[in-house]
Amino acid sequence: MRKPFPKTGADWPTLDAAMSEMSEADIDWRQGRAPLYVFHGSDAAHEVGRQAFMKYFSENALGGRRAFFGLKRMEDEVVEMGLDLFQAPDGAVGNLTTGGSESIFMAVKACRDWARTQSHIKPPFNIVAPFSAHAAFNKAADVMDMTVRRLPTGEDRRADPDAMADAIDGGTIMLAASAPCFPHGVIDSIAALSELALERDLWLHVDACVGGYVAPFFQRMGRRIPLYDFALPGVRTLSADLHKFGFCPKPASTLFYRLEEDRERGLFHFDQWPNGQFSTATLSGTRAGGAVAAAWAVMHHLGVDGYTAIARDLAAMADAYVSGIKAIDGLYLVADPDLTIINFAADDFDIFSVAEAMGTRGWLPGLTQNPKGMHAMLSMFHETGREEYLADLESCVEQVKGTNSQSGLKAVY
Numbered sequence: 295m296r297k298p299f300p301k302t303g304a305d306w307p308t309l310d311a312a313m314s315e316m317s318e319a320d321i322d323w324r325q326g327r328a329p330l331y332v333f334h335g336s337d338a339a340h341e342v343g344r345q346a347f348m349k350y351f352s353e354n355a356l357g358g359r360r361a362f363f364g365l366k367r368m369e370d371e372v373v374e375m376g377l378d379l380f381q382a383p384d385g386a387v388g389n390l391t392t393g394g395s396e397s398i399f400m401a402v403k404a405c406r407d408w409a410r411t412q413s414h415i416k417p418p419f420n421i422v423a424p425f426s427a428h429a430a431f432n433k434a435a436d437v438m439d440m441t442v443r444r445l446p447t448g449e450d451r452r453a454d455p456d457a458m459a460d461a462i463d464g465g466t467i468m469l470a471a472s473a474p475c476f477p478h479g480v481i482d483s484i485a486a487l488s489e490l491a492l493e494r495d496l497w498l499h500v501d502a503c504v505g506g507y508v509a510p511f512f513q514r515m516g517r518r519i520p521l522y523d524f525a526l527p528g529v530r531t532l533s534a535d536l537h538k539f540g541f542c543p544k545p546a547s548t549l550f551y552r553l554e555e556d557r558e559r560g561l562f563h564f565d566q567w568p569n570g571q572f573s574t575a576t577l578s579g580t581r582a583g584g585a586v587a588a589a590w591a592v593m594h595h596l597g598v599d600g601y602t603a604i605a606r607d608l609a610a611m612a613d614a615y616v617s618g619i620k621a622i623d624g625l626y627l628v629a630d631p632d633l634t635i636i637n638f639a640a641d642d643f644d645i646f647s648v649a650e651a652m653g654t655r656g657w658l659p660g661l662t663q664n665p666k667g668m669h670a671m672l673s674m675f676h677e678t679g680r681e682e683y684l685a686d687l688e689s690c691v692e693q694v695k696g697t698n699s700q701s702g703l704k705a706v707y
């Protein structure tokens with residue numbers, strides 16, 4: 295039966311209780327039992343983000359130019375801080391979006407509009423990407439009537455620049471790369487792709503959605519991180535999500551353009567309707583003011599020192615997961631992670647059966663389908679439960695090993 299629209303109203307305590315009851319069966323994500331969807335840096339950063347979000351709860355970033363000057367300034371400063379972090383040259387620009395998918399969509403849209411002006415590219419258009427690139431590239435391509443050519447990655451699970459070069463044809467407008475890719479947690483060979491993009495006069499988009507706001511701090515604490523940002527001359531646009539390892543509240547991502555003229559290509563302008571000039575840099579019109587303010591506040595709260603301190607904790611935790619997994623007989627890492635995304639597999643037994651057994655113990659299984667593996671994106675939520683996770687994992691492996699168990703689980707993002 296369909297739920298009827300409520301006839302009478304209810305007060306907050308009643309609603310609060312009803313909502314909590316509805317969520318009773320949720321995964322215990324605060325204790326690190328969700329391997330994706332949620333992120334944590336520090337309690338203090340979380341609280342700053344929440345306060346700033348609530349302070350600008352009602353304001354609309356769409357009206358930043360005409361009404362909410364404080365928000366507009368915060369948005370501009372968030373973009374400038376990002377340009378600084380990603381070593382963008384003078385003249386580079388950017389804007390906030392509501393998430394990685396929207397950032398990628400806007401980059402593809404700007405690229406498509408550029409391609410229409412290029413005599414060396416003819417429709418139908420395509421994007422050349424590694425198999426490991428995010429599904430959002432296909433979503434954007436689907437809407438804009440393009441295709442994505444996904445090429446096998448190398449042994450190390452990084453994009454294979456030679457395979458990508460071979461796939462380029464007269465309809466190719468964009469090369470896509472990830473820093474890192476979501477499935478295996480490795481940063482693609484972006485230096486080589488940057489050269490390829492310049493050589494063939496193509497647009498290279500770096501999807502640093504998941505890693506953008508953490509990789510620079512891994513670097514500062516002394517980790518070797520492959521180059522992926524605007525220091526590479528072929529990188530034309532770069533997306534990085536604040537609401538992931540920027541530890542800012544949802545919905546917030548950033549998209550950066552090396553060239554001002556490219557951002558122009560991403561914009562939408564229209565005035566043939568009663569209300570006159572309408573211009574946006576995003577798919578969305580109305581945007582939560584809270585998300586802009588919270589991003590500004592969290593970035594200022596943490597600063598380079600705060601992000602680097604969290605990076606140190608994250609790296610130590612990810613190392614402990616990696617060595618814990620390697621110590622379990624039969625499991626191996628699908629790739630050597632550059633940051634905190636891990637993907638591991640087994641050859642002698644069915645890894646999905648292990649994942650299913652973990653599920654019965656309250657761990658939401660993260661899965662990859664090709665190759666078959668278990669997956670986790672580790673943030674500071676995952677520190678408390680680490681030993682319990684590894685102990686449960688070992689015992690689930692023991693349970694499955696030597697059986698012919700084949701789980702019917704399907705990998706779902």
Ligand SMILES: *Cc1c(COP(=O)(O)O)cnc(C)c1O
Pocket residue numbers: 392393394395396428430472474475476501502503504535547
């Ligand atoms: C999360 C993610 C995206 C998409 O971001 P949303 O904020 O979920 O829209 C794109 N690329 C990568 C590598 C991601 O991890």
